[in-house]
Amino acid sequence: MAIAATDNQTLNLGQRTERVRDAAYRIRHHSLNxxxxxxQGYxxxxxxxADMFAAVYADQLDFRPAEPDWEDRDRFLLSTGHYAIGFYAALAEAGIIPVEELETYGSDDSRLPMSGMSTYTPGMEISGGSLGxxxxxxxxxxxGLRHQNRTQRVINFLSDGELDEGSTWEAAMGAAHHQLGQLTAMVxxxxxxxxxxxxxVLRTEPVTEKWEAFGWYxxxxxxxxxxxxxxxxxxIAAQAALASRPSVILCDTKVGRGVPLLENREKAHFMRIEDNEWQICRDQLTEGFEGSNS
Known part of the structure; x- marks a missing residue:
């Protein structure tokens, strides 16, 4: 049975928001574990x-947890392969991989390497280690889906650093030229x-205006x-009927969101976290989540 997007017809925005917020908390908790x-790691x-992953898997995608290669699934592509730790947490939250398997992250012979590899992990559509x-x-x-007369959506997750890459903008131009209305990018x-x-490193602002100039919503x-x-x-769903053009959601986020100890840490791209800090991180995450729901 497909889940997620097909369930939205029975839920209002508030109920959907609560579902995504709960999923994001669990994704963060899994990521810390x-x-x-x-x-250490990303x-x-x-x-x-986490909120971006949760919105996609708890609300948007049509997929079958027990059948990750289901032909009629929507596609989610993780361009930023080093974000795999968060993506694995989302796959576990979605029921595609067992939560218990997360304990093997980065270990020898694990299906969950530190950088995402489509040949290893169920639900991982592409290997995204080479950015851009x-x-x-x-x-x-x-x-390809269009040529097969298929209507499944394609959602690509990428980072602001990938906007430094010329290949990203070539692809953006191509998507608009071919009027790929079923394509959404999340940055x-x-x-x-x-x-x-x-x-x-390289100034990319004004980002919104650049994407619009390339023909994207x-x-x-x-x-x-x-x-x-x-x-x-x-x-995006509302405008799709009016214009066959690709869409991009530019998401301002904070590294370490939900864990104050990590939100303010220097050299945060690849973090080394001391043994005694992990439980502090989990406690802060839970306190913040429970406080926001009180």
């Missing part, structure tokens, strides 16, 4: 993008790259606000 296995990105290629693959996939704008602040939102994410997807 996985990070503790290695003692934990900050997983926490920052995901949107090109998404464009090709959307075109995690956390303002951080491996070499430092995104703005200091662009929205910029708080990517850590589940309600704003759902409203953005609803806006």
């Amino acid at each position: 996985m990070g503790e296995v290695q003692g 934990v900050g990105q997983a926490l920052g993008a 290629h995901g949107l090109s693959v998404a464009v090709g996939m959307a075109l 995690d704008i956390n303002a951080l790259q491996a070499d430092g602040a995104t703005a200091g 662009a929205q910029r939102i708080n990517g850590n606000d589940p309600r704003a994410l759902l409203q953005a997807f609803d806006n």
Whole structure:
């Protein structure tokens, strides 16, 4: 049975928002548990993008958890392969992989390597370790589905750092030219790259205007606000009947979101977290989540 998007007909926006918020909390909790296995990793990105992953898997995609290669599934492409820790948590939350398997993250012979590999992990559509290629693959996939007279959606998750890549903008131009209305890009704008602040590496602003100039329907939102994410997807659905053009949701997020100890940590691209800090992180996450629901 397909789930997620087909359930939205019976839920109002408030109920959908609550469902996504709960899923995002569990994704963050899973990500911390996985990070503790290695003692380090791209934990900050997983926490920052959790709301984005939750919106997709708890609300948008049509998929079958027990049949990840179901022919009629919507496609979600993780261009940023190093975000895999958060993506695995989302796959577990969606029931595609067992929660217990998360304990094998980054270990020898695990299906969950530190950078996403489609050959290993159920539900992982592409290998995204080389940044800047995901949107090109998404464009090709959307075109392929069209040639097969199929209407499944393609959602590509990419980072603001990937906007430095010329291949990303070539793909953006191609998507608009071919009027790929079933294609949506989600850009995690956390303002951080491996070499430092995104703005200091290569200034990409004004981002919204650039995507619009390339022919995309662009929205910029708080990517850590589940309600704003759902409203953005609803806006895409509403405009799809009027224009066959691709859509992009530009999501401003905060690295380490939900865990104050990590939100303010320097050198946050790849974090080393001390043994005694992991439980502090989980406690802060739970306190913040329960406080927001009280």
